[in-house]
Amino acid sequence: MQQPEAHSDHGTEHGASHGEEGFNAGEVIIDHVANSSPDHPILHLPSIAGVDLSISKHVLMLWIVATIVFTTITWTTRRYLKQKRPIPTGFMIMIEWLVQAVRDSIVRPNVGGKYVMTWAPLILTFFCFIVVANGIGLIPIFEVVGLIDHYLLHTGEHSFLKRLIHGGTTATANYNVTAALAVITFFAIIIAGTKAHGFVQHWKNLVPSGLPKFVYVILIPIELMGMVVKPFALTMRLAANMMGGHIAILAILSFVFLFYELFQSAIVGVGVGVALSIPLAVGISTLEILVILVQAYVFTLLTAVFIGMAINVHH
Amino acid sequence: MENLHLFGAALGLGMIVIGAGLAIGKFAAAAAESIARQPSAADKITGAVNLPLFLLEGATILAEVFVLLIVFS
Numbered sequence: 100m101q102q103p104e105a106h107s108d109h110g111t112e113h114g115a116s117h118g119e120e121g122f123n124a125g126e127v128i129i130d131h132v133a134n135s136s137p138d139h140p141i142l143h144l145p146s147i148a149g150v151d152l153s154i155s156k157h158v159l160m161l162w163i164v165a166t167i168v169f170t171t172i173t174w175t176t177r178r179y180l181k182q183k184r185p186i187p188t189g190f191m192i193m194i195e196w197l198v199q200a201v202r203d204s205i206v207r208p209n210v211g212g213k214y215v216m217t218w219a220p221l222i223l224t225f226f227c228f229i230v231v232a233n234g235i236g237l238i239p240i241f242e243v244v245g246l247i248d249h250y251l252l253h254t255g256e257h258s259f260l261k262r263l264i265h266g267g268t269t270a271t272a273n274y275n276v277t278a279a280l281a282v283i284t285f286f287a288i289i290i291a292g293t294k295a296h297g298f299v300q301h302w303k304n305l306v307p308s309g310l311p312k313f314v315y316v317i318l319i320p321i322e323l324m325g326m327v328v329k330p331f332a333l334t335m336r337l338a339a340n341m342m343g344g345h346i347a348i349l350a351i352l353s354f355v356f357l358f359y360e361l362f363q364s365a366i367v368g369v370g371v372g373v374a375l376s377i378p379l380a381v382g383i384s385t386l387e388i389l390v391i392l393v394q395a396y397v398f399t400l401l402t403a404v405f406i407g408m409a410i411n412v413h414h
Numbered sequence: 415m416e417n418l419h420l421f422g423a424a425l426g427l428g429m430i431v432i433g434a435g436l437a438i439g440k441f442a443a444a445a446a447e448s449i450a451r452q453p454s455a456a457d458k459i460t461g462a463v464n465l466p467l468f469l470l471e472g473a474t475i476l477a478e479v480f481v482l483l484i485v486f487s
């Protein structure tokens with residue numbers, strides 16, 4: 100993070116000539132990736148029991164994602180069920196393929212044949228939600244609103260539209276969102292173990308039986324820690340992956356402005372943009388499409404593996 | 415002297431990349447070798463390699479997050 104400081108120094112050198120404040124790459128990138136500040140959410144709502152219910156940009160994105168997933172999938176499935184001959188067409192083919200792939204290649208090998216239909220719905224929900232939430236962050240919907248605002252409407256600094264523009268972020272890049280998903284996994288593991296073995300037996304299954312007593316002194320704390328570490332690793336993996344990709348893209352795109360400030364000429368900035376930033380950003384965006392799918396797959400696979408570990412105990 | 419934490423973060427990031435690179439290289443080498451030896455089991459080998467690969471990735475990402483925390487705090 101030395102870069103922005105160095106350039107703000109540079110900015111003061113040349114600042115007198117054009118009278119603009121320097122471009123702070125770090126600040127802009129964090130502003131794009133992070134949630135909106137508590138003082139300026141998109142929509143102010145009263146806080147209930149100390150919980151601020153204001154709609155920030157990640158909350159907005161979560162609702163959009165939930166709406167998209169819910170409407171497309173229920174609408175397609177309803178339409179399919181209404182048909183006289185049950186032959187899937189169009190989008191339904193994709194849903195059927197997805198359901199079958201998740202059930203047969205993620206859930207069944209890990210959870211086992213007996214509990215497939217119990218846990219496949221949860222894991223499918225995870226998969227659909229995470230794929231859409233990850234993917235929607237790469238689509239610049241709200242930037243179009245921003246362009247219209249910039250050139251046609253000219254609203255104020257903290258207007259509703261200005262706050263809405265920053266909504267186009269990845270909700271899964273927020274640790275709180277992924278933590279909520281991982282908490283569901285945490286309870287799913289306990290419920291799976293309880294359903295398969297009974298409540299007491301599930302906790303007994305955490306450690307293998309028939310070991311010398313002093314081993315348990317070490318083993319029980321480790322296993323209890325492992326219960327928390329599993330969801331924590333899920334949280335961090337998803338959020339950090341999504342955030343990392345966006346930071347990389349934005350950092351590369353900010354070269355344009357950094358070089359413009361360095362040489363004080365728009366041609367250098369645009370040249371760096373065309374020659375370096377845009378090809379690299381396109382490459383990283385392509386990589387991000389892969390990361391989106393892989394991260395959704397990893398989250399669901401690991402959830403299935405953890406649930407399977409609680410059900411099929413090998414001691 | 416006041417920016418020593420940045421030095422530590424950069425050093426840590428480099429070491430993370432070395433470790434993760436070595437580990438991924440080992441995974442890829444072992445997977446390629448075993449698939450070459452038994453091409454019919456390629457699907458099973460890929461499945462077996464995937465899970466530890468993701469666990470490795472999780473550890474690496476965690477370390478990188480902590481480096482970012484050093485930088486930003």
